[in-house]
Structures are given as structure tokens and as C-alpha cells.
Amino acid sequence: MEKDLEDEECGQAFILIKEANLTDVNNSGEFTLLDLGIDARHLGKDPSLDELSKYNTDISVNNAIDDDDLLEIGRLMLENTNYQPNQY
Ligand SMILES: [Ca+2]
Numbered sequence: 001m002e003k004d005l006e007d008e009e010c011g012q013a014f015i016l017i018k019e020a021n022l023t024d025v026n027n028s029g030e031f032t033l034l035d036l037g038i039d040a041r042h043l044g045k046d047p048s049l050d051e052l053s054k055y056n057t058d059i060s061v062n063n064a065i066d067d068d069d070l071l072e073i074g075r076l077m078l079e080n081t082n083y084q085p086n087q088y
Contacts, residue, residue: 022059023056024076025038025055025057025059025073026054026055027055030082030083031073031079031080031083032077032080032083033077035073035076036074036077038055039057039059039069039073042057042065043065043067044066045065046063046065047063047064048063057069059072059076
């Protein structure tokens with residue numbers, strides 16, 4: 001059975017979508033080749049290790065530094081309007 005509902009018969013909810021405030025790997029304020037290099041250097045490590053505490057290495061959050069992080073950093077580098085890709 002299909003029936004039209006009046007406004008008062010419908011529940012209402014508000015969904016607030018906030019833009020995620022994603023921090024780059026070395027807290028420089030933007031994603032660059034250095035962020036990619038840091039994650040690549042520590043690929044396969046546990047991002048919660050003390051030695052990595054100064055970095056945000058788990059960009060694609062799954063408690064691992066893996067290929068997904070490198071791909072996401074690369075994507076964010078390309079979105080960075082300050083990043084100049086190699087022209088050669
Ligand atoms: Ca990850």
C-alpha cells in the first residue's frame with residue numbers, strides 16, 4: 001500500500017555535516033612530497049609507535065601505515081593548490 005503523508009505525520013531530523021579537518025603527516029599545514037616520503041619510509045609499521053608520535057601517519061585511518069595511506073596522501077597532494085608537480 002502506498003500513501004501520501006502530511007508534514008505532521010513525518011518525523012524530522014537534522015544532519016549536520018562538518019568538513020573533516022584532516023591534518024597532514026608532518027603538521028606543516030599542507031600535503032606535500034615530504035608527507036608521502038615520511039609515510040613511505042614507515043610503510044608497514046604500526047602508526048601508534050613512539051617513534052611516530054610526532055607524525056600523523058595513519059591518514060586513511062585503519063591503524064596501519066599501508067598503501068591506502070600513500071594513495072590518499074598522493075590524492076591530497078594533487079588537491080593542494082600550492083603543490084607544483086614535477087614538470088619534467
Ligand atoms: Ca592507514
